[in-house]
């Protein structure tokens with residue numbers, strides 16, 4: 117009897133599911149006790165004892181870039197503080213906010229954020245975690261305290277995580293000393309690797325958790341320290357993911373040219389073996405040569421469209437990059453919004469507004485923009501996580517979303533228009549109804565099992581931060 121129940125809870129039947137080769141009918145999904153898909157069978161009759169998905173099933177989307185604590189300042193910097201408000205003045209405000217984060221506060225913010233992510237259909241997150249120390253820069257008793265809180269929040273929420281402790285060593289190009297308000301972030305390659313080791317001991321890797329590192333940016337590391345970091349990482353975790361902020365602002369491109377004699381993307385490609393383990397976040401400012409070289413490298417461009425719009429970064433040459441078979445994924449970064457649908461929409465809309473055309477990021481093989489962008493962001497995002505979360509196929513984690521087929525953005529449409537409706541339409545509540553991670557339903561009828569408690573705790577943390 118127990119066995120029957122267990123069996124039943126590890127299968128789901130979907131009338132429609134979006135598989136690697138597109139929409140298929142009558143799909144049976146089966147997974148093991150680790151939450152990993154063991155079989156995906158289309159065109160099969162529904163077994164009598166198997167639960168049925170309440171609507172069309174699509175793979176969960178990875179969120180390849182997050183700074184969890186910044187969720188708590190979303191909406192609080194949208195006023196003009198001086199005549200030239202820009203990314204750098206926003207960063208000053210963000211640092212003031214970062215200085216106030218406590219371990220308990222971070223835990224509550226991350227917990228709520230990850231629930232918001234799940235409800236929005238993000239089933240994995242890469243956390244680019246850099247607030248490591250106490251406000252005066254001294255270590256917590258457990259040097260990995262804050263990172264561990266974030267990992268715990270992910271595990272409690274059910275979202276899959278790639279934890280990327282950040283190496284922040286310098287205050288600017290030319291190994292400039294860090295600013296006072298960067299003290300909480302500062303490490304050497306050795307102290308960062310040590311923190312990573314502690315963390316791995318306390319919270320071991322699993323199908324839901326993977327580790328990597330994130331050199332913050334070329335501004336914040338040197339060529340030598342980046343090399344030391346990568347060597348140390350490969351000694352412990354060969355091939356683990358490496359994420360870096362690369363070329364978000366023209367001022368940093370200019371500073372890189374001035375001190376290093378090359379543009380950031382070119383500089384990195386010329387000096388390091390950049391391949392598919394790399395995620396170059398905000399590859400915004402790339403010239404034509406860099407665009408092609410980045411595409412050829414196999415690295416993932418980490419695009420965070422709503423944050424890049426919010427911070428006034430610029431527009432990535434997405435059409436040229438996709439034409440060159442470049443890989444990308446999307447991230448919610450500062451969490452001004454937490455919605456992959458909005459990221460994909462804005463990716464296309466940036467191109468439409470600049471070019472005064474429509475359906476720019478479609479191709480002759482993939483005529484539906486939403487489908488093409490969804491497929492690419494799933495593939496690139498999954499690669500960036502370093503985890504097996506690349507769609508509905510055996511060996512990948514049992515992560516998916518159940519759409520509401522009665523939602524006004526897709527009702528009565530043929531299946532080939534469903535992703536278009538999901539990505540481009542904005543009509544009322546989300547069309548994402550249920551969310552599964554590792555085969556467990558963590559969002560049911562748009563509600564996360566823990567959302568009320570987590571939201572109450574988030575508000576307490578936020579009130580404390582804003583006092």
Ligand code: NGQ
Nearest residue numbers: 183207333361364423449450
């Ligand atoms: C960050 N955020 O690390 O949170 C950065 C700002 C910096 C974005 N780049 C700080 N969106 O780049 O120095």
Ligand code: ZN
Nearest residue numbers: 183244361449
């Ligand atoms: Zn970032």
